[in-house]
Amino acid sequence: MTEIGLPLKIESLRKSYGSFEAVKGVSFAVRPGEIFGLLGPNGAGKTSIISVVVTLEKPTSGRVLVFGQDVTQNPRHTKSLIGYVPQEIINHGFFNVEEILDFYSGYFGRRKNRERNDWILQRLQLWEHRKKKVKQLSGGMKRRLLIAKALVHEPKLLLLDEPTAGVDIELRLSLWEFVQELKASGVTILLTTHYLEEAEKLCDRVAIIHQGQLRCVGETCGLIRELTMRQVQVQLKRPLANLSHPLLVSQTGQELVFRLPAAMAVGELFFDLQLDMSAVQDLKISEGRLEEAFQTVVGEGP
Ligand SMILES: Nc1ncnc2c1ncn2[C@@H]1O[C@H](COP(=O)(O)OP(=O)(O)OP(=O)(O)O)[C@@H](O)[C@H]1O
Ligand SMILES: [Mg+2]
The missing domain is CATH 3.30.70 (Alpha-Beta Plaits)
Incomplete structure (x- = not known):
C-alpha cells in the first residue's frame, strides 16, 4: 500500500519531555477502514504518540504521516482530516452543547452544518441536553460531547484517547455500536483503552506499547492465539x-x-x-x- 493510502504511518517516533524520553522509536501503520487499538499500561506513551499525530506536540525525531503527509509540514491538512477525542475533559465556560458544535463547525469552514450536527447530537444521545452548558453536563455527557465535537467535519481518521473512561456499561455498549457504525461508514479509527475486553471486541488490530516502546502489533485474534x-x-x-x-x-x-x-x-x-x-x-x-x-x-x- 502506498503511503498516501495509509491513514496513519508512524516512523521511528521519539518524543522527549526535557531529558525524559516517553516514546523511544515507535513505528506502526494504521490501515484504511480498520479499528486499531493502541494499548499499554499507564504512562506507556500512548497519549504522547497521539499528541504528535494531532499536532499538539512536535516529535523529537521520526515522522508521522497522515494520509501520506508529514503532520509537521502540513498541520492544517492534518487537522482537516482527523477527529480527536482527548483523554482529558476540557471545560468550555458558558457555551451550550449546540453552540460548541456550531463553533467547531465554523472553525472547519462548515457554516451550514445543522443537519450533521443534529444527527451527531441524536446519535450520541445529547439531543435533549443540547441547550445545557458544559458545567451542567454529567461526566458521561461531557465525554459524549468530546466525541461529538470531533465529528463535526466528517473526519476520515478518528483518534479516540480513552473514549469510554468513566462511562457506565450501558453507555459504553452504545458507544461501541456507534464506533462500529463509524467504521462501517468508512472512518478509520485509532483508540486507546484500558478495558481490554473493549479492545478485544472492537479492534481489528492492536499494538501494545510498554515504557515507550512497541512490544507487539498484529491482528487481535492472531496475537491472542500467539500469546495465550x-x-x-x-x-x-x-x-x-x-x-x-x-x-x-x-x-x-x-x-x-x-x-x-x-x-x-x-x-x-x-x-x-x-x-x-x-x-x-x-x-x-x-x-x-x-x-x-x-x-x-x-x-x-x-
Ligand atoms: N507534558 C509532559 N511533560 C513531561 N512529561 C510528560 C508529559 N506528558 C507525558 N509525560 C510523561 O510521559 C510518559 C508517558 O505519558 P503518556 O501520557 O503518553 O502515557 P499514556 O500511555 O497515555 O498513559 P495513560 O494510560 O495513563 O493515559 C509518562 O511518564 C508521563 O509522565
Ligand atoms: Mg494517556
Missing part, C-alpha cells in the same frame, strides 16, 4: 489414577484441567494421554483472552 494458552477442562466418567503430564494444571476428582498452546490440537493431547473419548463425560475449551496476551507482553522484563 487455551484451557481444556475434561470431566471424566470415573476418576483416574494420578496423571503426570506437562500441560496438566490440576486434577481434582473426575476433573482434569490442561493449558494448551494455541497450535496444539485437543486430539493430540488425548492421544498423548492415551485417553479414550468414551471415558469423557464432558469437555470445555476456553480460548485465551486479550487480557492474558497483554499481561504476557507487559509483564516481560523491563
Whole structure:
C-alpha cells in the first residue's frame, strides 16, 4: 500500500519531555477502514504518540504521516482530516452543547452544518441536553460531547484517547455500536483503552506499547492465539489414577484441567494421554483472552 493510502504511518517516533524520553522509536501503520487499538499500561506513551499525530506536540525525531503527509509540514491538512477525542475533559465556560458544535463547525469552514450536527447530537444521545452548558453536563455527557465535537467535519481518521473512561456499561455498549457504525461508514479509527475486553471486541488490530516502546502489533485474534494458552477442562466418567503430564494444571476428582498452546490440537493431547473419548463425560475449551496476551507482553522484563 502506498503511503498516501495509509491513514496513519508512524516512523521511528521519539518524543522527549526535557531529558525524559516517553516514546523511544515507535513505528506502526494504521490501515484504511480498520479499528486499531493502541494499548499499554499507564504512562506507556500512548497519549504522547497521539499528541504528535494531532499536532499538539512536535516529535523529537521520526515522522508521522497522515494520509501520506508529514503532520509537521502540513498541520492544517492534518487537522482537516482527523477527529480527536482527548483523554482529558476540557471545560468550555458558558457555551451550550449546540453552540460548541456550531463553533467547531465554523472553525472547519462548515457554516451550514445543522443537519450533521443534529444527527451527531441524536446519535450520541445529547439531543435533549443540547441547550445545557458544559458545567451542567454529567461526566458521561461531557465525554459524549468530546466525541461529538470531533465529528463535526466528517473526519476520515478518528483518534479516540480513552473514549469510554468513566462511562457506565450501558453507555459504553452504545458507544461501541456507534464506533462500529463509524467504521462501517468508512472512518478509520485509532483508540486507546484500558478495558481490554473493549479492545478485544472492537479492534481489528492492536499494538501494545510498554515504557515507550512497541512490544507487539498484529491482528487481535492472531496475537491472542500467539500469546495465550487455551484451557481444556475434561470431566471424566470415573476418576483416574494420578496423571503426570506437562500441560496438566490440576486434577481434582473426575476433573482434569490442561493449558494448551494455541497450535496444539485437543486430539493430540488425548492421544498423548492415551485417553479414550468414551471415558469423557464432558469437555470445555476456553480460548485465551486479550487480557492474558497483554499481561504476557507487559509483564516481560523491563
Ligand atoms: N507534558 C509532559 N511533560 C513531561 N512529561 C510528560 C508529559 N506528558 C507525558 N509525560 C510523561 O510521559 C510518559 C508517558 O505519558 P503518556 O501520557 O503518553 O502515557 P499514556 O500511555 O497515555 O498513559 P495513560 O494510560 O495513563 O493515559 C509518562 O511518564 C508521563 O509522565
Ligand atoms: Mg494517556
